[in-house]
Amino acid sequence: MLKWRWRAGLIALLLAFGASSVAWADSDYNQALATAPQGISLNKDNAILTVDTSGYSSSAIVNATNPATPGTQIAMVNNNTYQFGSIWSTDENYFDLTQDETASMWLYFGNQGTQAADGMAFVLQNDPRGVAAIPDYPTPGKAIGETLGVWGVDMARRQGSVDKLAQTAIQDSWALEFDTNRNASTGGKAAGYANSFDIGMPPVHIGSNYPGAGSSYIRHVDHGLPVLGIIQPDNYYYGLNHLGVIADESQPNFLSNGQWHHVTLSWKAATKQMTYTFNDKDPQTGAMPTGGKPNGHA
Secondary structure, three states: OOEEEEOOOOOEEEEOOOOOOHHHHHHHHHHHHHOOOOOOOOOOOOOOEEOOOOOOOOOEEEEOOOOOOOOOEEEEOOOOOOOOOOOEEOOOOOEEOOOOEEEEEEEEOOOOHHHOOOEEEEEEEOOOOHHHOOOOOOOOOOOOHHHOOOOOOOOOOOOOOHHHHHOOOOOOEEEEEEEOOOOOOOHHHOOOOOOOOOOOOOOOEEEEEOOOOHHHEEEEEEOOOOEOOEOOOOEEEEEEOOEEEEOOOOOOOOOOOOOEEEEEEEEEOOOOEEEEEEOOOOOOOOOOOOOOOOOEEO
């Protein structure tokens, strides 16, 4: 099939936070609602999104409080620590890969800079599980941060196959990640801890690939040390092959900086190519940012 679900709606506003305290989370959450740019009504009979997804999702549709953007609603992914949220398009609002398609949305990642939690991902998927699609976490209800709710689960230290790792991700999918927390452990203490996908990457970055494809992952081997003279089996941990990277090392907090960010995705059916442009609109005016150029595109 060529009709994939998508995690975000046209001109939808998405919130995600990584809080250090409840008081901070409440303050930043209120700030995000009060500064929300113009969006659309999401909670209606013909809604383009659904929050009725996995059984432990924290997502919800909430109202913006900015008087300058009346009628705007927001898809709140999470608003506190240790939360996982998922939001998917409804069956009637699929992304048809046989046609040119464009999707755009506003995103908010909190204001914790390089101390932010994990981030968000936009996903196109045709997983048989539909809106219940989620990585195969070892403990139901306990998400692993570096997966961002889409990538494979690197928790089996003796598992040496990239294809088997990919089987734990959302299948038949393409993901664009907005990563606000660097996972870059290496060496003897990396295997089995799901904390290595960002090896060699800037601390904060945007990138894409196919979660269910083995080619998206880079295997690293830890040969370990003999124990009582006995050679131990190899341990494995994995990096993620990030494509179309957008980063700004001069501004390492360019995602979780207390600002709303706009992203536009454009699919060309003839060339089978997806491009994405970040920070291509000013949240106050909706116009191209000052200088006429967005922060990045890929």
